[in-house]
Amino acid sequence: MMLLFFNSTTQGQVLDKQLMLDRFDFWQNKDWAWYKENIPFFESPDSEIDKTYYYRWEMMTAHLVYGSPETGYSSTEFIDRPWWSGRYGAISCPAGHQLYEFRWLKNKRFVQDYASYWFNTLGAQPRNYSNWLGDAIWQSYKVNQDKKFVLGLKKQLIKNYEGWEKEHFVEEEGLFSWDGMHDGMETNINSRQTKDWFAGSPGYRPTLNSYLWADALAIRNIALLDGDKNTFTLFNQKAQTLKKNFLEKCWDPKRNFFFHRFQNDEEGGIKANTLTYQSGKYAGDLHGREQMGFIPWYFRMPDAGFESAWQYLMDPNYFFSAFGPTTVEKGDPLFNVAKNCCAWSGNAWPYATSQTLKAMANVIKYYKQDYVNKADYFKQLRIFAKTHRKDGKPYIAEANDPETGSWQGHDVIGHSEHYFHSAFVDEVITGLVGLEPKETDSIEVNPLIPDEWDYFALDDVNYHGHQVAIIWDKTGTKYNKGKGLLIISDGKVIASSPVLKKLAAAIDFKPTLKMDRTVNYAVNNETNQYFPRAMSSFPGIGNNIYQKINDGQYWYYTST
Template sequence: MPRPLAALLTALAALAPVPAPAAIDTHRVATAHYGNDAPWYEARIPFFESADPAIDRVYYYRWMIVRAHQRDLGERGFITTEFLDDVGWQLEPWASLNDATGFHLGEARWMHDRRPADDYIAFMYTGGNDRHFTDYLAASVYDRYLVDGDRAAAIRHLPAMRTLYTQWDDHFDAARGLYWVEPLLDATEYTISSIDASGGLDGFTGGDAFRPSINAYMVANARAIARLSRLAGEEPAIAADYDRRAATLAGRMEEALFIPALGHFADRHRSTNAHVRAFAPIRGRELVGYLPWTFDVARDDPQLAAAWRHLLSAEELGGRFGMRTVEPSYEHYMRQYRYDGGGHDGGRRECQWNGPVWPYQTTQVLTGMANLLDHYRHSPVTRGDYLRLLRQYTALHQQGGRLDLEENYEPDTGLPIVGLARSHHYFHSGYVDLILTGLVGIRPRADDVLEVNPLLPAAGEPQALAWFRVQDVPYHGHRVAVTWDADGSHYGRRGLAIEVDGREVARRPGLERIVLPLRRAALPAIERPVDRAVQLVRGAFPKGSASTGTDAEKVHDAIDGRVWFMPELGNGWSSAPAPAAQWYAVDFGKPVSLSRAELAFFADGGRYAVPRGYRVQAWVDGTWQDLRARADAPLANGITHARWPATTTSRVRVTFDLAPNRAMRLVELKLF
C-alpha cells in the first residue's frame, strides 16, 4: 500500500467514533437492589460496578440510606435526618441534627435531583441550624457547587453564612487564636479531653478543648465564604478578610495543635481544674488529628505527614476491623462509662469515642487520605493502604449477611457496640462520595475542567482493582462516565476511559491523572411539588385518622414525610388484619386543591401485604365521594401513584380492600 494512502487511512481511523464500553443496565441493577422502589433510584443516582462485589453492594446500600433519610417537610421542602426515627436531642419538629450535614450534602451533591440538597441548605440557613453541634456547612455548600456548578444556588445564602460564622465567636479564644468546644458538642462524647477533665470518672460532658476538628471546620468555612464572595462579585475586601481569617487560623493550628511529642495534631485543654492544666496537650493520639488533611488545612510537610504512620500501625490507631478513635495505650481506652438509660449497670452500651470505630470519623479520615494521595507530595501512605482501609470500612456495613450500618463498632472484632433500635441504617457518615472522589477519582473543580485521578494501586498489587465503571455522574450539567479495565478482559479495551454525555473523550493505557476542558451546561430548573399531607406537629393540622390501629404515633407516622421499607425499624400506620374494608383519612382543617397521591405500602411476605385494591375519596358537600382517579395497582415496597382532576376539599380518605387474614402497613400517604 502506498505510504500516503496508509497515512490517510490511519488518520481516518483516528477520526472514527470509538465504541464506548458497554453501559450498565441501570434498570436491571436498580431492580436487583431496590425491587419495586427502583424508579426512584433510576432517575437520581450514578450507577457503579467493579471487580469487588462487596463495594458494589455497599455503594447501592448507601444510596438506600440516602433515600430513607430524606424527610419531606411539606412547604419547607426536604431535609436529611441522621436517625431513621426520632431521638430526644433532635431539633423539633423537624427531626434534624446538624453534625452530619456535611456527609448528607457530600452524598446528595451526586444526585441528578438537586432539590434535596437545595432544600436542605435553605433549611439550615433559615433557622434549621441551632449550632447544637459543630459543622462545616459553608464548606459543604461550596463543595456542592464544585459538582453541579450552580452559581445562583451557591451564593444564595452568603449573608446567612457570614452570620453563622460570626456566631461561633462565642467559642473563640482571642488570646489563644483558636476555637474551643466541649467534645459532646463536637458530636464526640467521651474523648481524652473530657474523660481526663473528670479525673477518669466520666466524660459525657465537660472537657472543653481546642480541637483539630472545630478549628479545621472554621478554616474550611472561612475559605468557602471567601470563594463564594468572589463568585458573587462582592467587594474584594470581604473575601480578603475571610482568606486572612482562614490563613491565620490554619497557621495557629499548626503552631499549637500539632504536638511534636505525639507527632500528631491533638487537643489542648481549655481550662485548669484538679485534673488537667489549661493549654496542656492531651495525653494520647486520637483519630480526630487527621482532620487537617480532610479540609486541606495541613501544609505539605514531611514532619506533619508522618502522623499518618500511626494510622497504619496495628498497635496505634489501626484496628484490625476499623480505625480506632483513640490508641490502646490510653489509660481509659474502651472503658465503658455509659449504658442505655444512663446507668452504669452493665446494660446495653451507649456511644463513646474512647477507642470504638465510628463511621463518622472513618469517612473524614478516608477523605483526608484521598487528599493526601491526590495532591500532597509527602505521604507515608499508599494507594494500596487507601483501598485496604476503604474495604475495611465497607465490611462494617455487613451484619450477619445483611446490610445494616450502625453507630459504632469494636475495633478488634468488627461487631456493633450500641445496637439500639435507633442505630439501624445510621446516616452519620459518607460512602458514595468516597467511591466517586477517591476510588474513581473524580476531583470536582470550580473551573470548566473535568479532572479524574483514580486512587487505585497498580495491577498486581494486593489491593489492586481489575476493573470498574461508573456512569450517569452529574457534573457541571453533563453526564460523565469513567471506566477502568486493567488488561481489557472485562470491557474489551484496556485502560482508563472517560465519557461525557455518551461520547468517549479520553483514554489512557494505564492509571494516570486526566485533566480535560469541559464547558459547563445549563441546569434544568428544580421542580418543587408540595406534599400537603405532612404533619410536623402532633395534634396540629393536617390530622390523620384510621379505621383500626389507632395508636396516635402510628397514625402520625403515615403522614410524617418519611419513606423507608427497612423491616428492622417499622414505619407507618399498620391496620388490623380484619375487617377486609379499612381506611385512612387526612383532615387538612381548611380547603386545599389536590390532584394526585403517592402511597407507599410495606409488605414482608408474612403479616403485612399490600391491599388488593383501594379508592381515593374526597369530602364534598358533607359526604365522601369517590374521585375519578387513574390509580396504579398497589405496589409492595415502592410508590403507588393515583391521579384525578383537581379537586378542592378539606378531607381525603383512602379506603382499602385487604388481602385475607393480612394486615397492611401504609408507610406514607402523600397528597399533592
C-alpha cells in the same frame, strides 16, 4: 414520602442499571425507577464495595424527609427521631457527611433543600454540634455549579460563621473552643480526665477549628463568585489566621500529631493551654493520639511538614484494626472499647472513618510522603465496606468493635439502626474512582484503585450539567468503549489514557432545565396546618398522632 426527579436519565452510557440493581438481594426499598433516575451507578471487581455502595443509597432513602412545602427535603441521622434532633428530625453533627453524599444525586433539589434548611427553617439548630456546613455547600456547588443558589446562601453563611465566632471563638488564642460531646464524641480520653466525664470541658480541638477553617474558605470562594472583594478579603484573612494558630498550638512535634488543647485549668492538675497528657495524671505519657487528629487533612488544611502523623494509621500497635481505625491509639492508658453507646475512647466510629478516608486520599494525592499509599487506602475502604454488615446483610449503626466488627451495644431498637452519620458513596466517587469536583470548567480524575483491577465503571454522574461516565477497561473488551482509563461526557470521550494516571479535561457548565418545585401538601409535619388531618380518641401515652402518622417518612426497614 414523595421523591421527585429532575433532568435525569434512566439509561446509562456504560452500565445496565437494572442489571446492577439485580446483583443484590438485600433490597427493602425496591423503587427501581427512583434509583435509575437519581443515583450514579457503579461496578467494580469487588462485590463487597459494590454491595455497600448500593446499600448506602438505599439507606439514604430511609432518611430523606419531606419536611413541609416551605422547607422541602431534609435528612435525619436516626430513622426514629430522638428528642435532641431539630425540626423534622435533622441533627447538624453529620450534616457535612450527608451533604457530601447528596451532592451526587442528579436531582439537585435534595442537596439544595437540605442546605437551605439549615438557615431558613425555624428550629433547624445549625450550631448545636460542630460541623462543616459551609464547606459542604461549597463542595456541592463544585458538582452542580448552580451559582444562583450558592450566592443566595452567602448572607446566611456569613451570619452563621459570625454565630460561631460569638459563641466559641477565644480571641486571645485565635482559636475556636468547645467540648467533645458537641463533636459527637462523648466519653473521650480528654473528657474522662475532667469533672464532666461525658461531655468534657472546652478545648481547642482539631475538629471545630478544621471545620471553621474550611467554612471560612467556602465563604471566601462564594464571595469571589460575585466579585465581593471585601468579604473575600475578610474571610481569607480569617482562614489564614485560624490555620496559623491551629498549626502552631495544636501540633506536638514530640508525638507527631494534632491534639486537643485544654482551654482552662481542670481537676487533677490539668493546666490551661496544654495538650492531651502534657499535664494532669498522665503528664509525660507519649500516647494520647485520637483519630480526630487526622481531620485537618480532610480539608487539606496542613502545610507540608506534618505528614508524619500518618505513620500511625496502618500500624496495628496504634490505630489499625480488622474492622476500622480505633478512635484512640491502642496503647493509650485510657483506651477502652465500650459496649454501650456514646463512648469514644477506642471503638471504631463510621463518622470518623469517613473523615479519615477522605483525609487519607488527600494525603496520598496532594502531599509528598511515604507513610500511606493507594494500597493502604483501598485496604481501609474495603474494611469499611465489610464493616457495613450484620448477620450477613448490609447494615450500619453508631459504632462497632474494631476487632470483631460487632455492633452489639450500639444498635438497640429505635436508636441507630441504618444510621446516617457517615459517608461512603463520596469516598468511592472522589477517593477510589478519583473524581475531584472543580469550580472551574474542568474535570479531574485520579483513581486510587488497586493495580490488579482490570475494570471499573462509574456511570451517569451529573457533573456541571453533563452526563459523565468514568471507566477503566484494561483490555477494552469489558465495556467496548475503548481501552484504558476514559472520561466520557454526553456520549463522547473527552480524555483517555492507556494506563492508570491522573486525567484532566475541559468541561463547560451546561445549564439544565428549571427545577421541578412540586410540593406535597399532604405530608403534614406541621400540626393542623395542612391536610389530611388525623384524629384519634387515644393516640397512646406520650405519642403524637401527627408525628406517628404524618411524619414525612416512609419506613422501608422491617428491623427498625
